[in-house]
Amino acid sequence: MDRTVPADSPVPAPRGPAPDAHGPRPDTPGSPGRPEPGPGDVSFRRALGEWRIGLVAWRLLVLQAAHPHVSAGMEKQSTYRGHPWRRIEHTLGSGRRLFHSDADTLRREIARLERAHRRIEGTDEQGRGYSALDPATRVWVMVTLYECVTAVGELSGDPYSTAELDALYREFHEVVLAFGLPDSLVPATAADVPAYVERTVAETLEHGTAARYLLHGILREAPCPRRLRPVRLLWPLLRLVVARILADLTLADLPASYRTRFALRRTRRAALLSWVMHHGARALVTRLPDRMRYRAHTAPGDPATATEAATAPATVIPGQQRTAGRRRQRDARRPRLDTFFRQVLDQTGDGFVDAEDLRAMAHNVCWQLELDDAGEASVHAAFSAWWEQIRTTMDTDGDGRVDRTEFITATMAGCDHDPDYLNRGPRLAAQAVFDAADTDGDGHLDAAEYTVMFGTRVHPAELAHGFRQLDGDGDGRITREEFLNGFTDFFTARSNSAAGHQLLGRA
Numbered sequence: 246m247d248r249t250v251p252a253d254s255p256v257p258a259p260r261g262p263a264p265d266a267h268g269p270r271p272d273t274p275g276s277p278g279r280p281e282p283g284p285g286d287v288s289f290r291r292a293l294g295e296w297r298i299g300l301v302a303w304r305l306l307v308l309q310a311a312h313p314h315v316s317a318g319m320e321k322q323s324t325y326r327g328h329p330w331r332r333i334e335h336t337l338g339s340g341r342r343l344f345h346s347d348a349d350t351l352r353r354e355i356a357r358l359e360r361a362h363r364r365i366e367g368t369d370e371q372g373r374g375y376s377a378l379d380p381a382t383r384v385w386v387m388v389t390l391y392e393c394v395t396a397v398g399e400l401s402g403d404p405y406s407t408a409e410l411d412a413l414y415r416e417f418h419e420v421v422l423a424f425g426l427p428d429s430l431v432p433a434t435a436a437d438v439p440a441y442v443e444r445t446v447a448e449t450l451e452h453g454t455a456a457r458y459l460l461h462g463i464l465r466e467a468p469c470p471r472r473l474r475p476v477r478l479l480w481p482l483l484r485l486v487v488a489r490i491l492a493d494l495t496l497a498d499l500p501a502s503y504r505t506r507f508a509l510r511r512t513r514r515a516a517l518l519s520w521v522m523h524h525g526a527r528a529l530v531t532r533l534p535d536r537m538r539y540r541a542h543t544a545p546g547d548p549a550t551a552t553e554a555a556t557a558p559a560t561v562i563p564g565q566q567r568t569a570g571r572r573r574q575r576d577a578r579r580p581r582l583d584t585f586f587r588q589v590l591d592q593t594g595d596g597f598v599d600a601e602d603l604r605a606m607a608h609n610v611c612w613q614l615e616l617d618d619a620g621e622a623s624v625h626a627a628f629s630a631w632w633e634q635i636r637t638t639m640d641t642d643g644d645g646r647v648d649r650t651e652f653i654t655a656t657m658a659g660c661d662h663d664p665d666y667l668n669r670g671p672r673l674a675a676q677a678v679f680d681a682a683d684t685d686g687d688g689h690l691d692a693a694e695y696t697v698m699f700g701t702r703v704h705p706a707e708l709a710h711g712f713r714q715l716d717g718d719g720d721g722r723i724t725r726e727e728f729l730n731g732f733t734d735f736f737t738a739r740s741n742s743a744a745g746h747q748l749l750g751r752a
Contacts, residue, residue, distance in 0.1 A: 287409045289416040294539040305393045314382040316455040317369035401527035410435040452507035464488035599646040603632040627677035634670035675732045689722040
C-alpha cells in the first residue's frame with residue numbers, strides 16, 4: 246500500500262504547498278466592512294465556504310461533542326438525535342453569519358448565540374455542572390472550526406504554509422475576539438493551535454455518549470435529508486451505506502491524538518477511503534468555477550429564498566383534487582394532526598412529546614427570529630403553557646410524555662367539547678409566534694416572515710403553498726386574524742375545504 250495512507254498514523258507533516266495549490270482564488274466581492282483578500286491570498290471565509298468542508302463536517306461535530314459540556318447539553322437539551330440535519334444547517338448557517346457578514350450582522354449573531362445558549366445549563370449524569378456559556382467550552386467550539394478548515398488542506402495532501410496559516414488565523418481570530426472571551430483561553434497565533442488541541446484532547450475531552458452516537462449510531466436512524474426527498478423510499482437502505490462510509494471517513498480523519506487516547510483504530514480501508522475522498526475532492530472542486538466551488542451565503546430561511554418560494558406559481562399535482570374530494574367523506578383532522586405531531590411537535594423524533602420537545606420548539610422559533618430577551622421570554626412562556634395543557638389533559642399515566650395516539654385523540658376530543666380548548670394551549674403559542682415573527686410590527690406576515698417562523702422542519706415549497714392558501718386576497722401578506730383562523734381551522738376543520746387545512750403545505 247502507498248505509504249501516504251498507513252493504517253494507524255496521522256497525515257504526513259506539511260511540506261509546503263505546490264504552486265497554485267489551492268486553485269484559482271474567487272474574485273467575488275467581500276462582505277461590507279471587511280476587505281476582500283486579493284487574488285492569490287488565502288481567506289478563512291473562502292475556505293469555510295468551499296464545498297470540501299463538508300467532508301470534515303462530521304469530524305467537526307464529533308470533536309465538539311467530545312467536550313463534556315457540549316455532550317451534556319446535547320444529551321439533555323438538544324434535538325440532534327431526531328433532527329441531525331437541522332443541527333448541521335444551524336451550525337453552517339451560524340458560521341456564514343459570523344464569517345460572511347458585516348459588523349452589525351456579526352454582533353447580532355453573537356447576541357443570538359448567547360441568548361440561545363443561556364438556557365443550556367444543568368448537571369450531567371456524573372453530577373458535574375455544565376453550561377453552554379462556559380468560556381473554555383466556547384473557545385473549544387470555535388477553534389475546532391478553524392482546525393477543521395486547516396485539516397481539509399492537510400488531508401488532501403495540500404497543507405497550508407506557515408504564512409497562509411497565519412493569514413487564516415488572523416481573519417478567524419477577529420471574529421473570536423468579538424465574542425469577548427478571555428485572551429488567556431484563546432490561542433494567540435496559528436502556531437499555538439496544535440498545542441492547544443493536543444492539550445484539550447489529553448486533559449478535557451471524553452469520547453462519551455454523544456460523540457459515540459454521532460460516530461456510529463445517528464445516521465443509521467436519521468430521517469431522510471430534505472434534499473434527498475426524491476429518493477426517500479430508498480433512504481432506509483442508503484443511510485446504512487452512508488453511515489458506514491461516514492464513520493470510516495471520520496475515524497480516519499480525527500486527530501491522531503484523539504484516536505490514540507480513546508483507542509480508536511484507523512483501519513487501512515478507512516485510511517484509503519480518506520485519501521481517495523480528500524484527494525479526489527481536491528482534484529475536482531478546485532477546478533470548478535467559483536459559483537460551483539463555493540456555497541452561497543444565504544442561510545435557510547433568508548428572506549430572498551422565502552419570498553421566491555412563496556410567490557412562485559402553485560403546482561397542481563395530478564389527481565390531487567380527486568384525492569381531496571375522496572377525503573372529504575371522512576373526518577380529515579386525524580391525518581392533519583398526525584402530520585403535525587410528526588413534523589412539528591415531536592422534536593426529538595422518539596415518538597413522544599414531552600416538556601423538552603416544547604422547549605425545543607420555543608428555542609427554534611427564537612433562534613430563527615433572532616428575538617431579544619423580552620421576545621424570547623414571551624415565546625417560552627407561551628410554549629410552557631401549551632405543555633402544561635398537554636400534560637394535564639393527555640398524560641394519563643403521569644410519565645411526563647404523550648404519544649401520537651394520545652395527542653390526536655385528546656386534541657380532537659378537546660376541540661369537540663371545549664370551545665376554549667385551543668385558546669389555552671396551541672392558539673396561545675401561535676399568537677406568541679406570530680407576534681415574534683412580525684418583526685416590523687405592522688400586524689402582517691409576509692412570505693419571508695411566515696417561512697422563517699416554521700424553521701427548516703417543513704420543506705419551504707410546502708410552507709409557500711400553505712402561505713398562499715391563507716393569503717385570501719393575494720396581496721402577499723397575511724394578517725394576524727387570517728393566521729390564527731387558519732391555525733384554528735387546521736385543528737378543527739373536519740373537511741379539507743378550509744384554507745387552514747394546508748397550513749403546513751400539502752403533506
